[in-house]
Amino acid sequence: GQNIDQPTEMTATEGAIVQINCTYQTSGFNGLFWYQQHAGEAPTFLSYNVLDGLEEKGRFSSFLSRSKGYSYLLLKELQMKDSASYLCAVFEGGKLIFGQGTELSVKP
Amino acid sequence: NAGVTQTPKFRVLKTGQSMTLLCAQDMNHEYMYWYRQDPGMGLRLIHYSVGEGTTAKGEVPDGYNVSRLKKQNFLLGLESAAPSQTSVYFCASSYSWEGSSIYGSYNEQFFGPGTRLTVL
Numbered sequence: 612g613q614n615i616d617q618p619t620e621m622t623a624t625e626g627a628i629v630q631i632n633c634t635y636q637t638s639g640f641n642g643l644f645w646y647q648q649h650a651g652e653a654p655t656f657l658s659y660n661v662l663d664g665l666e667e668k669g670r671f672s673s674f675l676s677r678s679k680g681y682s683y684l685l686l687k688e689l690q691m692k693d694s695a696s697y698l699c700a701v702f703e704g705g706k707l708i709f710g711q712g713t714e715l716s717v718k719p
Numbered sequence: 720n721a722g723v724t725q726t727p728k729f730r731v732l733k734t735g736q737s738m739t740l741l742c743a744q745d746m747n748h749e750y751m752y753w754y755r756q757d758p759g760m761g762l763r764l765i766h767y768s769v770g771e772g773t774t775a776k777g778e779v780p781d782g783y784n785v786s787r788l789k790k791q792n793f794l795l796g797l798e799s800a801a802p803s804q805t806s807v808y809f810c811a812s813s814y815s816w817e818g819s820s821i822y823g824s825y826n827e828q829f830f831g832p833g834t835r836l837t838v839l
Contacts, residue, residue: 653809653830678730711761
Protein backbone atom coordinates (compact mmCIF):
# COMPACT_ATOMS: atom_id res chain seq x y z
CA GLY A 612 0.00 0.00 0.00
CA GLN A 613 0.87 3.66 -0.11
CA ASN A 614 1.92 5.31 3.10
CA ILE A 615 3.46 8.74 3.64
CA ASP A 616 4.07 9.94 7.18
CA GLN A 617 4.95 13.36 8.50
CA PRO A 618 4.42 14.98 11.90
CA THR A 619 1.04 16.63 12.28
CA GLU A 620 2.34 19.84 13.77
CA MET A 621 5.55 21.57 14.84
CA THR A 622 6.40 24.82 16.58
CA ALA A 623 9.59 26.85 16.17
CA THR A 624 10.95 30.27 17.04
CA GLU A 625 11.55 33.12 14.61
CA GLY A 626 15.16 33.09 13.39
CA ALA A 627 15.68 29.42 14.26
CA ILE A 628 16.09 26.32 12.05
CA VAL A 629 13.44 23.62 11.76
CA GLN A 630 13.52 20.22 10.07
CA ILE A 631 10.31 18.56 8.89
CA ASN A 632 10.64 14.84 8.27
CA CYS A 633 8.76 12.66 5.82
CA THR A 634 8.92 8.89 5.50
CA TYR A 635 7.29 6.99 2.69
CA GLN A 636 6.43 3.50 1.56
CA THR A 637 5.03 3.48 -1.97
CA SER A 638 4.84 0.88 -4.71
CA GLY A 639 6.78 3.13 -7.09
CA PHE A 640 8.91 6.25 -6.88
CA ASN A 641 9.64 8.92 -9.45
CA GLY A 642 10.67 11.68 -7.08
CA LEU A 643 9.49 13.60 -4.04
CA PHE A 644 7.96 17.06 -3.90
CA TRP A 645 7.56 19.50 -1.04
CA TYR A 646 4.77 22.06 -1.17
CA GLN A 647 3.91 24.96 1.12
CA GLN A 648 0.29 25.80 1.85
CA HIS A 649 -0.84 28.85 3.80
CA ALA A 650 -4.23 28.65 5.47
CA GLY A 651 -7.05 29.08 2.97
CA GLU A 652 -4.71 29.13 0.00
CA ALA A 653 -3.47 26.76 -2.69
CA PRO A 654 -0.32 24.66 -2.28
CA THR A 655 2.76 26.16 -3.90
CA PHE A 656 5.88 24.30 -5.05
CA LEU A 657 8.98 24.40 -2.84
CA SER A 658 11.33 21.63 -3.95
CA TYR A 659 11.79 18.40 -5.85
CA ASN A 660 14.25 15.55 -5.19
CA VAL A 661 14.69 12.49 -7.37
CA LEU A 662 18.29 11.58 -6.52
CA ASP A 663 19.78 11.06 -3.07
CA GLY A 664 21.24 14.10 -1.44
CA LEU A 665 20.53 17.68 -0.57
CA GLU A 666 18.91 20.33 -2.77
CA GLU A 667 19.31 23.90 -1.56
CA LYS A 668 17.15 26.86 -2.56
CA GLY A 669 17.82 29.93 -0.46
CA ARG A 670 16.50 29.43 3.09
CA PHE A 671 14.92 26.11 2.12
CA SER A 672 16.72 22.80 1.61
CA SER A 673 15.35 19.33 0.95
CA PHE A 674 17.08 16.00 1.46
CA LEU A 675 16.29 12.57 0.06
CA SER A 676 17.43 9.04 0.91
CA ARG A 677 15.72 6.58 -1.42
CA SER A 678 17.14 3.50 0.33
CA LYS A 679 15.61 4.66 3.62
CA GLY A 680 12.37 6.03 2.15
CA TYR A 681 13.10 9.28 3.91
CA SER A 682 13.12 12.98 3.13
CA TYR A 683 13.30 16.15 5.13
CA LEU A 684 12.66 19.82 4.51
CA LEU A 685 14.98 22.22 6.30
CA LEU A 686 13.93 25.80 6.86
CA LYS A 687 16.58 28.27 8.05
CA GLU A 688 16.28 31.77 9.50
CA LEU A 689 12.61 31.22 10.17
CA GLN A 690 10.27 34.12 9.54
CA MET A 691 6.71 34.60 10.76
CA LYS A 692 5.48 34.23 7.19
CA ASP A 693 6.82 30.64 7.19
CA SER A 694 3.88 29.65 9.40
CA ALA A 695 2.03 27.29 7.06
CA SER A 696 1.36 23.67 6.29
CA TYR A 697 4.17 21.76 4.56
CA LEU A 698 3.12 18.89 2.32
CA CYS A 699 5.35 15.97 1.37
CA ALA A 700 4.27 14.21 -1.83
CA VAL A 701 5.70 11.20 -3.64
CA PHE A 702 5.54 11.34 -7.42
CA GLU A 703 4.60 7.96 -8.86
CA GLY A 704 3.27 7.06 -12.29
CA GLY A 705 2.57 10.69 -13.12
CA LYS A 706 0.54 11.22 -9.97
CA LEU A 707 1.28 12.84 -6.63
CA ILE A 708 0.54 10.95 -3.41
CA PHE A 709 0.39 13.38 -0.52
CA GLY A 710 1.11 13.00 3.15
CA GLN A 711 -1.31 14.65 5.56
CA GLY A 712 0.89 17.73 5.92
CA THR A 713 2.80 19.30 8.82
CA GLU A 714 1.36 22.46 10.36
CA LEU A 715 4.30 24.71 11.31
CA SER A 716 3.77 27.56 13.73
CA VAL A 717 6.53 30.16 13.98
CA LYS A 718 6.47 32.17 17.19
CA PRO A 719 8.28 35.45 17.99
CA ASN B 720 -1.08 34.75 -17.19
CA ALA B 721 -3.88 33.83 -14.80
CA GLY B 722 -2.39 30.37 -14.16
CA VAL B 723 -5.00 27.95 -12.83
CA THR B 724 -8.43 29.35 -12.02
CA GLN B 725 -11.43 27.66 -10.43
CA THR B 726 -15.12 28.57 -10.30
CA PRO B 727 -16.99 28.89 -8.08
CA LYS B 728 -14.94 29.75 -4.97
CA PHE B 729 -17.69 28.76 -2.55
CA ARG B 730 -20.88 26.74 -2.86
CA VAL B 731 -23.50 25.29 -0.55
CA LEU B 732 -25.61 22.39 -1.82
CA LYS B 733 -28.40 20.32 -0.42
CA THR B 734 -28.09 16.54 -0.43
CA GLY B 735 -29.05 15.18 -3.83
CA GLN B 736 -28.34 18.34 -5.80
CA SER B 737 -25.87 18.36 -8.66
CA MET B 738 -23.19 20.82 -9.65
CA THR B 739 -20.13 21.25 -11.84
CA LEU B 740 -16.82 22.74 -10.79
CA LEU B 741 -14.82 24.38 -13.54
CA CYS B 742 -11.04 24.47 -13.76
CA ALA B 743 -9.22 26.47 -16.41
CA GLN B 744 -5.50 26.86 -17.11
CA ASP B 745 -3.72 29.13 -19.57
CA MET B 746 -0.27 27.51 -19.44
CA ASN B 747 -0.91 25.02 -22.26
CA HIS B 748 -0.44 22.13 -19.83
CA GLU B 749 -1.29 18.61 -20.97
CA TYR B 750 -2.01 17.18 -17.53
CA MET B 751 -4.78 18.23 -15.20
CA TYR B 752 -5.91 16.90 -11.83
CA TRP B 753 -8.74 17.21 -9.34
CA TYR B 754 -8.04 16.77 -5.61
CA ARG B 755 -10.06 17.05 -2.47
CA GLN B 756 -8.55 18.17 0.82
CA ASP B 757 -10.06 17.20 4.16
CA PRO B 758 -8.70 17.86 7.67
CA GLY B 759 -6.18 15.22 8.69
CA MET B 760 -6.40 13.48 5.31
CA GLY B 761 -4.13 15.54 3.11
CA LEU B 762 -4.81 16.00 -0.60
CA ARG B 763 -6.39 13.02 -2.33
CA LEU B 764 -6.61 12.58 -6.09
CA ILE B 765 -10.15 12.23 -7.46
CA HIS B 766 -9.64 12.10 -11.22
CA TYR B 767 -6.99 13.22 -13.64
CA SER B 768 -6.44 13.77 -17.35
CA VAL B 769 -3.37 13.25 -19.48
CA GLY B 770 -4.70 15.20 -22.42
CA GLU B 771 -7.75 16.57 -24.20
CA GLY B 772 -10.49 13.97 -24.42
CA THR B 773 -8.92 11.61 -21.84
CA THR B 774 -9.72 11.04 -18.17
CA ALA B 775 -8.73 8.48 -15.55
CA LYS B 776 -9.68 7.59 -11.99
CA GLY B 777 -7.59 8.57 -9.03
CA GLU B 778 -7.67 7.43 -5.43
CA VAL B 779 -11.22 8.54 -4.53
CA PRO B 780 -13.33 8.71 -7.75
CA ASP B 781 -16.70 7.46 -6.47
CA GLY B 782 -19.50 10.00 -6.70
CA TYR B 783 -17.64 12.22 -9.17
CA ASN B 784 -17.39 12.47 -12.95
CA VAL B 785 -15.05 14.55 -15.08
CA SER B 786 -14.68 15.77 -18.63
CA ARG B 787 -11.82 17.30 -20.61
CA LEU B 788 -13.40 18.50 -23.84
CA LYS B 789 -10.87 21.29 -24.27
CA LYS B 790 -7.20 21.20 -23.36
CA GLN B 791 -7.49 24.24 -21.10
CA ASN B 792 -10.57 23.11 -19.14
CA PHE B 793 -11.20 20.26 -16.72
CA LEU B 794 -14.68 19.89 -15.26
CA LEU B 795 -15.60 18.02 -12.09
CA GLY B 796 -19.24 16.97 -11.68
CA LEU B 797 -21.21 15.84 -8.68
CA GLU B 798 -24.42 14.17 -9.90
CA SER B 799 -26.05 13.68 -6.51
CA ALA B 800 -24.20 15.48 -3.74
CA ALA B 801 -23.76 13.84 -0.33
CA PRO B 802 -22.60 15.35 2.99
CA SER B 803 -19.42 13.21 2.71
CA GLN B 804 -18.47 15.35 -0.29
CA THR B 805 -18.15 18.45 1.87
CA SER B 806 -14.53 19.41 1.27
CA VAL B 807 -12.15 21.86 -0.36
CA TYR B 808 -11.54 20.96 -4.00
CA PHE B 809 -8.31 21.86 -5.75
CA CYS B 810 -7.55 21.65 -9.42
CA ALA B 811 -3.96 21.39 -10.62
CA SER B 812 -2.11 21.22 -13.92
CA SER B 813 1.37 20.29 -15.06
CA TYR B 814 3.38 20.38 -18.25
CA SER B 815 4.58 16.82 -18.24
CA TRP B 816 4.07 13.35 -16.84
CA GLU B 817 7.61 13.35 -15.46
CA GLY B 818 8.73 14.94 -12.21
CA SER B 819 11.46 16.83 -13.99
CA SER B 820 12.59 17.39 -17.55
CA ILE B 821 15.87 16.40 -19.16
CA TYR B 822 16.71 20.09 -19.18
CA GLY B 823 16.65 20.21 -15.41
CA SER B 824 13.41 22.10 -14.99
CA TYR B 825 10.74 20.90 -12.63
CA ASN B 826 7.39 19.76 -13.92
CA GLU B 827 5.64 20.66 -10.74
CA GLN B 828 1.90 20.81 -10.46
CA PHE B 829 0.36 24.27 -10.30
CA PHE B 830 -2.72 24.53 -8.12
CA GLY B 831 -5.83 26.64 -8.43
CA PRO B 832 -7.19 28.65 -5.46
CA GLY B 833 -9.70 25.99 -4.46
CA THR B 834 -13.47 25.63 -4.17
CA ARG B 835 -14.99 25.29 -0.73
CA LEU B 836 -18.07 23.05 -1.02
CA THR B 837 -20.54 22.35 1.75
CA VAL B 838 -23.26 19.74 1.32
CA LEU B 839 -26.09 19.95 3.84
